[in-house]
Amino acid sequence: MDETCYPLVVIPARGGSSRFPKKPLARIMGKPMIQHVWEVARASKRVAQTLVATDDAAIRDVVNEFGGQAVMTSTEFESGSDRVAWVAAELGAGPDSIVINLQGDEPLLAPEALDALVQVLEQNPDAQMATLAVKKSGDEELHNPNVVKVVFGRSGEALYFSRAPLRSGSGFFFKHIGVYAFRYAALQSFCRLEPSPLEQVERLEQLRALQNGFTIQVIPIAEDTVAVDLPGDIALVEQVLKMRTEERHP
Secondary structure, rough: OOOOOOOOEEEEOOOOOOOOOOHHHEEEEEEEHHHHHHHHHHHHOOEEEEEEEEOHHHHHHHOOOOOOOOOOOOOOOOOOOHHHHHHHOOOOOOOEEEEEEOOOOOOOOOOOHHHHHHEEEEEEEOOOEEEEEEEEHHHHOOOOOOOOOOEEEEEEEEEEEOOOOOOOEEEEEEEEEEEEEEHHHHHHHHOOOOOOHHHHHOOOOOHEEEEEEEEEEEEEEEEOOOOOOOOOOHHOOOHHHHHHHHHHOO
């Protein structure tokens, strides 16, 4: 592989999901989902290089077919963060290199959101991590345990993440979008830590970082996303993509 450039996006794409096997290859408007996510990263103005990290040869082959770059990894990793950290280590990342863990099931993320993640780490030398959130007001999502909520301080530092109803003010809350930018040294430190008590209670990996004193900058974004967790989510994603296309080309 050619010399690695930073900021680097790594898209972990596992083929063996029990709830949705081969999920990264699911077709969305004629293209595999992993290609949609790849194109989001490639459209970012601040991301220098994008790689897909997968343990599945079929996913690797599809990525190569559409012109992307894929790295084969072990099937033994317990999380996407571990897979991303391994790839960054193999590529010789420096301590301050910015590495973004972009989930392979986020085809609706705006490229500008990745730009914002990079910018906040470049402008805040003390920040070890950055992530995204969108302001919401609906009670249904507030009480949905599959929608993770986040509260953060006046300077943007995350205070807590939870699946429970967690308001940020009167009548609104912030929905967490699970995309993370790390300084490489922080990513390596994070992956060496044991799961924390709050992480195990909430089933949220990012609480391991908070309980161990990491600073996580939260960046509010305007446009919500729809993560593809189950096959039924694809119809909603296609509906949003069609609406966006119509808005751009009326």
